[in-house]
Amino acid sequence: MPKFEDNPFSDPTIDNPFSDPAVQQVARNTTNATRGLDDYNPFDGQQNANQATPQQQPTQPAIMQAVSPPSSNYQRPQQPQQAQAPPPNFTTADFQRRQEELERKAEELARREAELRAGSAGRRNNWPPLPTFCPVQPCFYQDINVDIPLEFQRVVRHLYHLWMFHALVLALNIIGAMSLMFVDQGVTIFGLSILYFLLLTPFSFICWYRPIYKAFRSDSSFNFMVFFFIFLFQIIITLVQSIGFSDGGSCGLITSIAAFKVNVAVGIITMLVTIGFITCVVADVMLLTKVHRIYRSTGASLAKAQAEFTTEILRNQHVQTAASNAAAAAVNAQIANANRY
Structure with missing residues (x-):
């Protein structure tokens, strides 16, 4: 069958599809892309990692995602408070006066605390408020803030x-x-x-x-x-x-x-x-x-x-003394009556 043994592409009148420049360009690109597949070993991770060439990740279209509204319990973080500087018109005399007032109040509180600890027996009578040269001294102790x-x-x-x-x-x-x-x-x-x-x-x-x-x-x-x-x-x-x-x-x-x-x-x-x-x-x-x-x-x-x-x-001491004296007098009277008879 000689008719079938002839090369169909030997005829110069027939166009060779591989002679097209576009097809040759695609072939060259394909060869470069598969060049590393000949030596690929799936069990050699280190070699594959060294031989693998970084490939660009395909870009994906941006997709807008729904954002949930902020929770009602959300609290804005507090801003750190800045230390307030003292007024510039304060002088040393003002600070000294305030220090003296604080010391005086501290002494008053200490005095009242000492009076409370000492009890009513250790308190000095202060009412009526009479001068020291008066021959009559105060008869009562009165301090509403303490008592x-x-x-x-x-x-x-x-x-x-x-x-x-x-x-x-x-x-x-x-x-x-x-x-x-x-x-x-x-x-x-x-x-x-x-x-x-x-x-x-x-x-x-x-x-x-x-x-x-x-x-x-x-x-x-x-x-x-x-x-x-x-x-x-x-x-x-x-x-x-x-x-x-x-x-x-x-x-x-x-x-x-x-x-x-x-x-x-x-x-x-x-x-x-x-x-x-x-x-x-x-x-x-x-x-x-x-x-x-x-x-x-x-x-x-x-x-x-x-x-x-x-x-x-x-509990009254005077009442106890009077009761004991009355009881002693009654006992003595009974003893005297018994001795008489």
């Missing part, structure tokens, strides 16, 4: 100011009674006004202010009861003084109305005293109600007051 708990200090101060206001009104009552005496309204009111001032001022301090002070200091139900009982009489006495009965020793409402008929100036003075007495009555009722509310909130009762009274009586 009274913080939540009750305001009430105790109000009670102390109320006592001072009572004393002021009683002093003004003397002036009103003196003005009445000048217009021939009698000397009795003037004498009684002086007696009221001399008696009611110290007695009110001892009988109702000191018990309420001790009650808040040591949470004593017995002292609360003493305060309620005596302060009620204080209210009644002040109410009678505000009415101002004739020759009662106080410039009350009735006395002031009668004074206006005699002299207008005297009537004005006595009316001011009357307003002072009425103000005292109102303030007494308000503070009594407030103290009673505090007393009930602490869980105190009459039984607790009786128990405290009994305990205080039994």
